Amino acid sequence: MKFNKIILTLAAILISSNLFAEMNLSKINELPIISIGKEKVTYEQLEKAYQKNISKQKENLFLLEKDSLLDFVNLYSNYRLKVQDALARGLDKDSAIRAESLQNRKILAESFLFEKELSEPNINQMAERRKIEYKIAVIFTTFPQVPVRDTSVAFKKINDAMAKLKAGENFANVARNYCDDENLAKKGGVVDQWITSGKISREIEDAIYTLNPGEFHPSIIVTAYGYFIVKALERADRMNVLAGHILYKQYIRPEDSLNIGDLVYPALKRIRNGESFEEIAKKESSDQYTGENGGKFAEYYSRSTGFEKNKSMLEPNFVETLFELKDGEVSEVLTTELGNHIIKRFDTKPVNMEEEKDDVRKIYRKQYFEHDKIKFLDKTADEMRFSINNLNLIELVSSMDTTMNNISKTWADSIPADVKQKNLFTIASKSYSVNDFISEMFTNPKLKGFATNNQGITNAIKKFIEPQVIEFATHNLENKYPDFKQLLSEFNDGILLFKVETMEVWDKLKFDSVAAEKYYNTNKANFKTEPKFDVDEIYVLSDSLAQEIYKKVLNGENFDTLATQFTQRTGYREKAGKWGVVSGETNKLGKIVLAMKVEDPIVLAPQKLENGFTIIKVNKYFPPRQKTFEEAIPDFASRLQEQTQKKLLNEWLENLRKKYPVKVDSKNVEKVIKFGKEKR
Template sequence: MNILRITFLSFFFSCLFVNAQTNTVLFTVDDVPVYTSEFKRVYSKNLDLVKDDSQKDIDNYLDLFVKYKLKIAEAKALGMDQKPNYLREFSSYKSQLAKNYLNDSKVTDQLIEEAYQRLQTEVDANHILVKIDENASPKDTLLAYQEIQKLRGRAINEGFEVVKKDVHNGQTLFAEALGFFTAFKMVYPFENAAYNTAVGQWSQPFRTQFGYHVVFVNNKRKNRGDVTVAHIMLAGDKAEQTTESSINEIYKRIKQGEDFSALAKQFSDDKSSSSNGGKLNTFSAGQLSSKIFEEQAFALSNVGDISKPFKSEFGYHIIKLIDKKGIQSFEELELELKNKIKRDSRSKVINDKRVENLLKAYNVNLTAVDLSPFVSILNDDYFSSSWTIPSTFKGDETLLTIGTKQILQIEFAEFLFKSQRRRQAKVPLNQLVDDNFKVFVETNLKAYQEENLESENQEYAQILSEYRDGLLLFDLMENQIWNAAKQDSLGLLAYYNNHKSNYYYDTRVDAIVASSAKKSVIKKVSKLLKQNWSTDNIKKQINVDNQINVSFIIDTLDATHQALPKGLNLKAGVSNVFKHNDAYSVVKVNSVLPKTQKTFEQAKGSVVSDFQEQKEKDWLLDLTNKYKVTINTEALQQVKEELK
């Protein structure tokens, strides 16, 4: 599933919760009913998420909801719910979702406790991996195991770095330093090996879905918890010397007592945080892509501490510690851990317990099953994948019963026929039958449970329904609007030519912006700017005794730039002194760049977006004419009274 689809469906799920029930019909789309319960649930769930107050109006929201239903009707009319790609992706999601509802709670509780205990500790590890397919042949599996044993021996005798340099190719052999991590950061078998191996030791070889690994534990330490920081960043794409000098100037102003938040608003190149005084979202170890930044953040001890300027992969930073917390209590984390475990293959124990429970729930009696007929029809051809079911084997008798479903002998025979493609190791035929029968029973138990899960579990049914329509809606919009608009080059150009007045560069200025925490300093700077002093000479005059009293931004700025206050009169010359972003500033405008028409290429991104919006409006009008929508006004009035 691509990123766009994930984003679209995530938004869709936050807004809709579709599960029609048999009650009052609110409206119909070509006689297909939509019920009041569904609308009320959707409206109530979405109410706090909607930022546009007009959509909180019930009539306006109903209009949006009707349009949504029109799109679903159109998707089905076009047969998009029968397309192989849609069915395949929906089936994949259904299978993934079902995993969250199929396991034993007691086993899950034990894993929650284990996970919480592991969260107390961070592990720093290196690993070596011999990559093999999950369904590799016994011969290839043995070779991979022998290879990882050999590499483990070399790592013990020669050292990890030597082995890494010699064998790592990033394809079949991996030797990597992983840094610190904690529970849920690695697949469960890997996590087990890391936590169960002592510091300074190599683990024994173990297998995951990726292949065979060995892990070396460099260190274990108490989990440092979560940290919240603010930062000022100067991007690394600027001249190195200039950037380093600028970050040091800002640092001196902080040490002189100027407000960190105000300086972040004025100078930080991280636009996602500068307007908020540089504050970042809370993070824990291993969450950031920059280890340098993470280590600097966790190195700060007390709230309010400020780092010295340092360089990361993204530029120069100064960090201020806002908050630092240890691991939350078990009670606070329990639900989060439970949800993580539902999505995480924590242990084979969960699967085994599930099978045990299903055998009881569906009254499956395995003791009465006679497997001797299957032993009698097998031979050594099975191990060369050339065995066939004898023509004399009818297999029309019931082998076992799962719930209300009877499974015939021929179904297991066909399972054996297909399973020979797995190239199973040669074992006695009775053992072969027993091993395959266990897999066969487990497969059918799970399939039966999943087939009936929608009727057995209401929550599962509701989530599945919303995904079914959400996926359908995405495919429809992608096909009818998004891709169609992008590919219509003539339509885009015509739209641009008809709406040129919408695409232009606003007035900009070639300017110098000076800022200081002291009004008296900015007044002096204003006078010097009026006298056409250079910024370098002004700094020499003002920033004396190792004090940074003024800083400058020299650039081409638009009227919305963070350094300029709203309503500033953009004209050549030196402005009045003004207070902005918790500091005093003055602007010298060297020249004003007037409003300029954008070319088609310069405006293309906006043109595509606007064209898509217009195309969707026209399309929705066509759908309104195509499908008959009938509103039950009495039901709508009742809904309004209830929602008030």
């Protein structure tokens, strides 16, 4: 009894300490850290801003050292000062800025809407489902994959199969008799590969994830490829397994594998007797890639998604044998088409869904997003009382050549004048005539390429109304999603900040020749010309030829004549090898001459250069000299501009701090620092 009381007391202490930690964080978030004029900034606001900083040093602001935290506080204060100045000037009411803000809202709202309404919930559902995997069996009846198809035979067959299942017949037997896939039918409908979210069509996946092992879904599942009945055979938590094998490859017919067995069974016996699996793999495995690593595969493996990175799948029998093992266990001999395997299961780890989130997002965007977007827009359009006048649509289509599309300039020529005046569709109590639609088709590039048949015109109408539908769907986003309101506010603040900083700093950055000359006179000793050389060259690919030419030069033969005759550098034979004046710091010939500290006219012995040899004649050396003011301007103009920009910015901020005093609550900063130390 006393022991139970102690346990309960400890549990209470642990629970209360956790609550206390959470309460502390909540209180830290509420602490006012800065006041900027009348604006108060809490720690929570600073933390949110810090989280958007791509170069953040620590995971949280409170984990920073005091100096770094105060640096960020100062940075944020400057940002808010600039925004306050912009608002005080009434820039938020400027027509150009308001137009830019509205355009930004339109772009942000659309992407935010689809992220929150479609991507986020569906990706979260897929991620949750991918913690689980199923072994399934199916019965499948197919119909012709043509635009106009008769599905009645496939539908009757699948209904007959369902009736037998509901009457209690064995699923495997029904699958053998009714499944249109011959291979599946032979196996009683059993699918070799385990299934998880994103690995099978969504209609089937949705049904699978409602089942317990041994159950079949009571409804027939309709897909684009045919009709399905699905049964859950097994359900398990997904795991990633690190596997390895020793392969004794079968080079001849399977029935002649005795020589392989002569190797594999003794190897298995040696492992059972304590010899190292890894050492045997290194010496004997026919799989050179895993053999070098002691038989281990390079990546962990999931039986429903494959290897972690390359996603390739192992042979089903291999996988089944592997997952029957426990960590550290070695299998009996398994024969596949590749040969005989001894399999070892090295390690197991749970699936990390944070690491898989990117994969899930890609799967969703590729397979489901567009479909979900169309459904969402159709549903929203219905809320706007969208309707197409089908009789007038039929009359419109009947008047056109339906083999064309609207890229042709003449696609609408055959439409009678009276048809053009008729109502084609209505949305949000506003009607659009055929003529309205035709005009939009000619002028809107997003409506190009649609067929002029019934389906094509219907799709074009939906594309026509899409901006209205999205505007309707996003009109209340700020109230529905506080995050969007905050995001929009930050974007608008960014526009204001850019505008006011342009006015106060960038527009005032003009080249000041007086300041520039003063800067030059103070620092002119730092501005020197490069060392330069006037050079000619003979370039050849052969070392022996280069040496022969060099001897000719030393014996007095004319360098220009030899260059015209021998140099192999493209474009230089006709110039007698003349390069003119080149830099000793950036030119490849100049670098060689500078490195040899040449200052007098000379012909240098052949030097290795690129894929050949160069003989350089130095005609004249131009030593470094002090640059004139005009020559030095490119060297310091950007530096001077940067200094001026900083000066203007600091003067502006200094004036703003007088107008909107910035006060940092040092006591609350200390509380944040203390909290951070406790969390480290």
